[in-house]
Amino acid sequence: MPVCRICGGNLHEFFDFGRQPLSDAFPRPHETDDEFFFRLAVGVCESCSMVQLVEEVPRDRMFHHDYPYHSSGSTVMRSHFERTAQRFLERELTGPESFAVELGCNDGVMLRNIGKAGVRHLGVEPSGGVAQLARDNGVRVRVDFFEEATAADIRSTEGQADVIYAANTICHIPYLDSIFRGVDVLLKPGGVFVFEDPYLGDILERHSFDQIYDEHFYFFTATSVRAVARRFGFELVDVERLPVHGGEVRYWLARRGQRGPTPAVDALLAEERARDLGNPAAFADFARHVRKIRTDLTELLRTLRAEGKRVVGYGATAKSATVTNYCGIDRDLVSVVYDTTPAKQGRLMPGSHIPVRPGEEFAAARPDYAVLFAWNHADEIIARERSFRDAGGKWIMYVPRVRVI
Numbered sequence: 001m002p003v004c005r006i007c008g009g010n011l012h013e014f015f016d017f018g019r020q021p022l023s024d025a026f027p028r029p030h031e032t033d034d035e036f037f038f039r040l041a042v043g044v045c046e047s048c049s050m051v052q053l054v055e056e057v058p059r060d061r062m063f064h065h066d067y068p069y070h071s072s073g074s075t076v077m078r079s080h081f082e083r084t085a086q087r088f089l090e091r092e093l094t095g096p097e098s099f100a101v102e103l104g105c106n107d108g109v110m111l112r113n114i115g116k117a118g119v120r121h122l123g124v125e126p127s128g129g130v131a132q133l134a135r136d137n138g139v140r141v142r143v144d145f146f147e148e149a150t151a152a153d154i155r156s157t158e159g160q161a162d163v164i165y166a167a168n169t170i171c172h173i174p175y176l177d178s179i180f181r182g183v184d185v186l187l188k189p190g191g192v193f194v195f196e197d198p199y200l201g202d203i204l205e206r207h208s209f210d211q212i213y214d215e216h217f218y219f220f221t222a223t224s225v226r227a228v229a230r231r232f233g234f235e236l237v238d239v240e241r242l243p244v245h246g247g248e249v250r251y252w253l254a255r256r257g258q259r260g261p262t263p264a265v266d267a268l269l270a271e272e273r274a275r276d277l278g279n280p281a282a283f284a285d286f287a288r289h290v291r292k293i294r295t296d297l298t299e300l301l302r303t304l305r306a307e308g309k310r311v312v313g314y315g316a317t318a319k320s321a322t323v324t325n326y327c328g329i330d331r332d333l334v335s336v337v338y339d340t341t342p343a344k345q346g347r348l349m350p351g352s353h354i355p356v357r358p359g360e361e362f363a364a365a366r367p368d369y370a371v372l373f374a375w376n377h378a379d380e381i382i383a384r385e386r387s388f389r390d391a392g393g394k395w396i397m398y399v400p401r402v403r404v405i
Contacts, residue, residue, distance in 0.1 A: 006231070007045060007050075019040075020351065021035055023319070026068060035350070035351065040213065044278065049221070049277075070106065070343075074380065081167070084165075088194075089114070097159075098120065101154070101186065102165045103170070104125060104167070105141060108141065123139055123140065124144055125144075146182060149182075150182060151182030160188040162192075167195070173217065180229075183234075189255060190259075192259075193254070195251055196248050196249065197218075197248060198248055200221045200277065203246075203247070204277065204282055207290060207400045210320065210322045210399070213318055221277055222239050222269050223273075234253045234256065246399070289400075294326060296401070297327055297398050310335065310367045311369045312367040312370050314373060314385075315338075316337045316356045317373050320374075324354065338359045363387050366393070371398070
């Protein structure tokens, strides 16, 4: 039986998505022969309740110079990170020598706002391509993976940080022990370690199975975050529910005894107990709904193909790799996927090899239906692509159930 990466307890596997490619590896048409695949399965620790992948993909395969995701690609996310920076500037980065560090800063969209305020900062980003975009916007970046040794080196040259922040990054990192030891080295005694990631409670409630892919190793709850934090001398002192990316929680951690927990912590812990999120029945129910979504989605797409309808996809997201490969969706069912990220255009979807075309071509293509893989940006996309619906086009959604709108 596999064991938990946090506490060594038994890991109960509750779903297997089968053979999956790297979710953000978009091959060129001539590069499909050496595509990397792994078994995507997810389990829950019977001891500490941490939900995690059963198999780890080597980090160098996922996060490298050509990593294609850009945090600033969405208007909604740009606004989100502007508000986040302002929050830190008002609450934590108030002294003349304040210092903020962001782990996985991507293209620097959050730190750009910190820098504009004149606050000293540093991003730690292993993917050289997006790190260069951050530098081009005036953000100081170290191209590296963050771990204990990295933290010690930063402290020796930069000093300790008032804020260590990460967005959609900590859940990517299997070696949380080294992360927490690094935070302990780098964080000032009264500082805060703040991170936000997809929330397991929302994934189970919304049946958003496509949140499970190679880069998302852990799926956090307040209960599991508090438990892992305590193992390393930290306490969970605040939580915030966030509407971005299909439902996330922002966790605020401080060293034990430095800050007391807010009422929001007890409220979310109580909610998780009431929902019994660690109960095997919750995961069995999730698995049942995921299998139904696969059946309903593939039946709908086959019916539309038989009727001669043209179906495309919208959003070449990391999440869509799980959907297309688990459901067996290929270019016979979805002819092309449109995306606004230049680094993905002209390439193929991972595993399914559906062509990716520029998002600007979507309206002129006039498809009958579009599967909205980027469903977490639905409001923004549907408003932007109003002409598609005006011309009679229909969106296909699959979270929390398959439906046409």
